[in-house]
Structure formats: C-alpha cells, structure tokens
Amino acid sequence: MSDAMSIERFIRPELAAFKGYAACKSPDVIGKKLGIPPSSVVKLDANENNYGPSPRVSAALGACGAYNIYPDAAQAELRELLAGYTAMPPETIAAGAGCDQLIELLIKLFCAPGDEIINLPPTFPMYRFYAELHGVRVIDVSRDADFQFDTASVRQAVTPKTKLIMLANPNNPTGTLTTKETIIELAETGMPLVVDEAYYEFTGESAIPLMASYPNIMVLRTFSKWAGLAGLRVGYGVFPAYIACRLHAVRDPYNVNASAIVAVRESLADVDYLMGNVRKIVAERERLSGELVKIRWLKPHPSHANFILCDVLEGDARELQAALEERGILVRYYADQRLKNCLRLSVGRPEENDALIAAFKEIGR
Numbered sequence: 585m586s587d588a589m590s591i592e593r594f595i596r597p598e599l600a601a602f603k604g605y606a607a608c609k610s611p612d613v614i615g616k617k618l619g620i621p622p623s624s625v626v627k628l629d630a631n632e633n634n635y636g637p638s639p640r641v642s643a644a645l646g647a648c649g650a651y652n653i654y655p656d657a658a659q660a661e662l663r664e665l666l667a668g669y670t671a672m673p674p675e676t677i678a679a680g681a682g683c684d685q686l687i688e689l690l691i692k693l694f695c696a697p698g699d700e701i702i703n704l705p706p707t708f709p710m711y712r713f714y715a716e717l718h719g720v721r722v723i724d725v726s727r728d729a730d731f732q733f734d735t736a737s738v739r740q741a742v743t744p745k746t747k748l749i750m751l752a753n754p755n756n757p758t759g760t761l762t763t764k765e766t767i768i769e770l771a772e773t774g775m776p777l778v779v780d781e782a783y784y785e786f787t788g789e790s791a792i793p794l795m796a797s798y799p800n801i802m803v804l805r806t807f808s809k810w811a812g813l814a815g816l817r818v819g820y821g822v823f824p825a826y827i828a829c830r831l832h833a834v835r836d837p838y839n840v841n842a843s844a845i846v847a848v849r850e851s852l853a854d855v856d857y858l859m860g861n862v863r864k865i866v867a868e869r870e871r872l873s874g875e876l877v878k879i880r881w882l883k884p885h886p887s888h889a890n891f892i893l894c895d896v897l898e899g900d901a902r903e904l905q906a907a908l909e910e911r912g913i914l915v916r917y918y919a920d921q922r923l924k925n926c927l928r929l930s931v932g933r934p935e936e937n938d939a940l941i942a943a944f945k946e947i948g949r
C-alpha cells in the first residue's frame with residue numbers, strides 16, 4: 585500500500601506525540617512471565633483493596649438478571665443511595681465510570697483548549713493526562729520537601745485563563761493530608777476547586793461540609809479504594825446543583841454500568857464490613873511503616889491513605905522495583921524527576937506486607 589493512502593496524517597497533530605498513561609502491569613502478564621499463578625502475585629502497585637469487595641457484591645452480581653437492559657440514564661437509584669451515604673441532596677450528585685471519568689468530565693465542562701488548570705505535583709497523574717488530552721494547559725505549583733504547597737503561590741498562578749484547581753486530598757502518591765484551613769485558602773481564590781477524596785474513608789476528613797460556605801468547592805470520591813471495586817469502575821462527585829445538572833447533560837447517558845450499580849447498592853448495605861477492612865488497612869499501614877523505618881536505606885513518608893511513599897536512600901529505585909517484580913511483588917515506580925528515588929507501596933493484607941518486608945531485607949543483604 586502506498587504512503588499516500590496512509591490515514592496517519594489525518595489524526596489530530598497534537599495527539600500524534602501524546603504518550604498515554606503509564607498504567608500498572610497486569611498480574612496475568614507478570615504471573616505468566618514468572619511461571620506462577622496470577623493469584624500468587626503480590627499486587628501492591630495500584631492502591632487497590634486486597635481484601636476485595638463485600639461478599640454481598642459477587643452474590644448480587646450473579647443474581648441480577650437485568651444485564652440486557654440499559655442502566656437508568658438518570659442515575660436515580662444511584663444518586664439516592666449516594667445521597668444517603670454523603671448526607672447531601674441527590675440533585676448535587678453525579679456518578680461516573682470511576683472517579684477518573686468525573687475528572688475528565690469536569691475538564692470538558694470547564695476548560696476550552698488553551699485554558700488552564702492549576703496542579704499541585706507530585707500528584708495524581710490523571711489531572712495532567714486529561715488536561716493535555718483536551719488541549720488544556722497544566723500550571724504546576726510544586727509541593728515542597730514535605731509535600732505541602734504554598735497557597736500564596738497558587739493565588740499567584742491564577743490567570744484569566746484559570747478554570748480549575750485540582751487538589752487530591754489525601755494526595756496520591758504522597759499520602760499527604762491538606763488541612764481544612766488550607767482548603768479554605770484555596771477556595772478563597774474564588775476559582776472552581778476540585779477536592780479529590782479518593783481516599784476519604786481512610787481519613788474521615790472531607791471538604792463536603794465546606795461546600796455550604798464555599799459554593800466553588802466540588803468533591804470527588806470513588807468505590808475503587810475503600811470498597812474494593814476498582815475493576816467495576818464507579819465513582820461519584822458532590823457538586824453545586826447547577827454543576828451536577830450540567831455534568832448530567834454532558835456525560836454519556838449510560839456511563840455507570842448495570843453491574844457497578846448493583847455493586848454500589850450492596851457495598852452501601854455492607855458499610856460496616858467494608859469499614860472493618862479499611863481499619864485493618866490503616867493498622868497495617870502503621871505496622872508496615874514501622875517495619876520500613878527499620879530498613880536503613882528506606883525512608884517512608886507519613887500517609888493518610890492506603891499506600892506509603894517511600895524514599896530509596898541507597899541504590900536505584902527502578903532496579904529495586906524490578907528486583908521485587910522478579911519475586912512476584914508489584915510496587916509503583918515513577919520515572920518523573922521528583923519521584924525517581926521513590927517507590928509507592930500499597931498496603932496489602934498482613935501476609936502480603938510481610939512478603940514485601942522479607943523481600944526488601946533479602947534484596948538489601
């Protein structure tokens with residue numbers, strides 16, 4: 585076929601060099617490579633919940649006979665359930681195929697190409713991903729050595745093109761919690777402020793109560809981390825009612841699938857069980873952190889979520905990640921300049937965390 589027939593030149597030029605998201609590896613692929621079953625891979629690389637979903641979820645998924653029907657485009661039951669969980673009115677709630685989809689919807693709703701968002705790196709890479717995908721400029725206000733940021737610098741970064749400030753709280757991948765006072769200072773800029781509370785259940789601290797006084801605050805949540813539903817893709821947000829209404833207008837009508845709705849229903853009927861697992865993860869986080877401190881060449885940062893960011897003080901973090909992978913243990917490595925000597929370790933079940941510690945000790949010998 586001649587080059588003249590190639591369709592490559594028709595794609596949007598600005599996306600020709602778009603790199604995509606460096607997602608974590610699948611345990612199937614790693615298991616096959618190592619010759620072990622995928623279930624023996626110790627997966628500590630994506631902040632998933634290794635206790636899994638509520639047992640009510642798999643039972644109800646099997647029993648639900650309505651998969652041939654499109655889910656309710658109005659999200660009526662879902663919003664009712666989430667209203668109960670958040671104690672906010674249903675008209676302030678919109679759900680998505682993961683919190684990720686809501687991040688993209690907010691960028692699409694607020695930002696035209698050439699507009700700007702303020703980002704507080706190191707942070708969740710999907711803010712940059714969606715901004716760049718939609719031709720939106722990312723203005724970085726970097727966090728300091730303790731991963732805190734200066735609200736005066738954020739204020740200075742605001743321009744007439746600024747449309748959103750993105751704050752992950754607790755922050756991923758650092759585990760840092762931003763105080764209520766700092767969130768108020770960000771809100772006082774008057775800019776639309778997205779507070780991404782993907783790890784809310786691990787801290788219990790939320791910006792939702794601030795929404796009454798600061799109508800520019802929007803809060804995002806997910807079922808991926810605390811409820812163990814990462815694979816079903818379901819998240820939600822609490823917004824001023826007008827914004828929720830606009831999000832419903834621009835989202836795909838069936839964005840949350842039928843099985844995800846079943847899973848939310850069952851999870852919210854089993855909150856005590858799930859929060860029991862959250863408490864176990866928090867206790868394990870503290871135990872794991874205590875063990876990591878004892879390893880001379882590792883320095884864990886304090887975390888308010890279900891993972892620990894750890895400095896690798898000697899040797900190469902990327903090589904350490906590879907050495908763990910050879911032992912069937914997956915952890916997260918970031919190529920970016922600021923985090924290149926770090927690993928992010930998700931907190932697993934006790935035996936998985938023990939395996940991680942044992943592997944560190946063996947590698948370090």
Ligand SMILES: *Cc1c(COP(=O)(O)O)cnc(C)c1O
Pocket residue numbers: 631681682683684685708752755756780782805806807808814817818819
């Ligand atoms: C994991 C994570 C998300 C993504 O949540 P999904 O519901 O799985 O899309 C969003 N924000 C932050 C900060 C996260 O760590």
